[in-house]
Amino acid sequence: MSERGGCWRLAGVIGDAAGPTAGTGDGGGAGWELVVDDGVITTLRPAPAGQPAPSDGPALVLCPPxxxxxxxxxxxxxxxxxxxxxxxxxxxxxxARPPRPRTQTELVGLAADAMLRAGVGAAVFCVNLTRPDVAAEVRAAAHAAIGRGIRAAVVYPVLDAASHRRAGRRRRPAAARAPVDAIVAEVEQLAAELAQAGAGSPAAGLVDVQLGPVGPQWVAEPTLARLAEHSAATGRPLHLHLLESPAQRAWADEVYPQGLVVALDRLGLLTERTTVAHGTWLRDDELALLDERGVTLVLNPSSNLRLACGISPVARAAARVRTACLGLDGLALSDDHDAWAELRLARGLWQAQEQRRVPGAEALALATAAGRAAFGAAAPRPPAEGQPADFVLLDLSPWRHLFGHPDWPLADIAVAAAGPAHVAEVWVAGSRVHHRREPSSRPDPSSAQAH
Ligand SMILES: [Zn+2]
Incomplete structure (x- = not known):
């Protein structure tokens, strides 16, 4: 987290950076100018007409993280x-019993490193406990994220009715008001402590602490209601797993014949402050209700395959939920945190499910703009002049011959072919937190695939 400034001539800009027209940038003409000064984007605009396009150096394209x-x-x-x-x-x-146990600090730190290398600038970390002290685990996860410079929503796990996880069922709800109040108080204390620690530094605003009822089948109803009540009173975001596996769908249909999602709505859980993960087994009417309430839905296609849960309903979700977005769940298909490969898998499913070509810009939104609400106060803003530097510089030099081709907008090249090897730099909250080993200004673009 040492660098806070620089200037570049870009081949183009994709995603919703710098306004709605940017995504159509074809890399032709004079390209774009980008200047970052003391962590703030001071210039991000098309280079003046008449200026020659850069002919040497890598073809860098700016993308939201x-x-x-x-x-x-x-x-x-x-x-x-x-x-x-x-x-x-x-x-x-x-x-629960990994042959190779690691500490929470190691787990989050190593994952954050790999994500940053892939161009992931923000991640939701639902804390899986490695020891019983929940507050200490959440604190460790938050500090590991801050230390790596990645934006993070750190989710405090609440799991009070889960004696039979294997069966995916609640045990008899036993939660009294006092223990949930203690949890809520601890969450607020952690949030205040982390805000205090980051105040005045580049780490300010990097981490948001969220309430994490792990999943409706593992949390007592009164607890869910109390957490929803706290979220409504304070704005504290909520994050939970929802209908991930066939067993969870069967449990929900048995316990809530009128519908689990309707029941969650009645408990006050479905708001624009809430994010639900997976949704593998959500029906169309349930997707529509999530959208009506402004809930963010995170799809996890690789995880669903690896854990034999099913096929992520990408097309149905994208058609019905404005904030349908993507997450890796720590289970990328190649176990490598490659969010580009995840995006390609999601687009592939989407295309197969809809029998049409999904444009790159539409697919890219799943991995960028659509997911911002899941991060609460730690969400990055779209890259634009006057905003803190939150972006990725992708080196698309290997495909320079496609620039300007009508079938190949830059977003399509990125979605079709980019990976960690093409992530030249990652900027988060005004600081450069990752750069590829070679300087991004090296003169020979043909070596761009090396890393
Ligand atoms: Zn998960």
Whole structure:
């Protein structure tokens, strides 16, 4: 987190950076000018006409940072931890006893490093406990994220009715008001402590603490209602898993014949402050209700495959929920936190489910603009003049020959082919937090794939 300024001539700008017309940038003409001064974008606009396009150096394209709307911070991944893929309810047993245990600090730190290398500038970390002290675990996760310079929503897990996880069922709700009040007080204390720690530094605003009822089948109804009440009173965001597996769908249909999602709505849980993850088994009417309430829905296609949960309903969600977005869940298909590959998988499913070509810009929104609400106070703003520097510089030099081709807007090139090797720089909250080993100004663009 040492660098706070620089200036570049870009081949183009994609996503919703610098206004709605930017995404159509074709890399032709004179390109774009970008200047960052003391962490703030002071210039981001098309270069004046008549200026020659840069002919040497890598073809850099500015993209909003990718957002990982649902994760846990699983270190180098579950293969490294020794946890084999399996149907969710079996897999949870393995998750609790990894052959290679690591501390919360290691888990979140290693995951954040890998995400930043892939161009992920913000992640939701739903804390999986490695020891019983919940506050200490949440604190450790938050500090690990701050130390890496990644924006983070750190989710405090609440799990008070989960004696039979394997069966995906609640035990008899026993939550009295006092213990939930104690949890809520602890969450607020942590949030205040972290805000205090970051005050006046580049880390200010990097972390948001959220309430995390882990999933409706594992949390007592009075607890859900109390957390919703606290969220309404204070604005504190909520994040929960929802209908991830077939077993969870079966439980929901048995316990809530009128509909689980309707029941959550009645408990006050469905608001624009709430994010739900997976939604693998959501029906169309349930998707519509989430959208009506402004809930953010995070899709996790790779995780759903690895945990035998099903096929992520990308097309149905994208058609019905304005804030449908993507998360890695710490279970990227190659166990590598590659959010570009996740985006390609999501677009592939979307195309197969809809039998049409999904434009790159539309797909890219799933991994960028659509997920911002999941981050609460830690959300990055779209890159624009006057905003803190939150962006990725992608090196699209290997595809320079496609620039300007009508079939290949820059967003389509990025969505079709980019990966961690093409992430030249990552800026978060005004600081450069990652750069590829070679300087991004090296003269030979043909070596751009090296890293
Ligand atoms: Zn999860």
């Amino acid at each position: 990718l957002l990982n709307g649902h994760d846990h911070g699983r270190g180098l991944g579950t293969v490294d931890a020794g946890i084999p893929d399996a149907p969710l309810e079996q897999w949870l047993d393995h998750l």
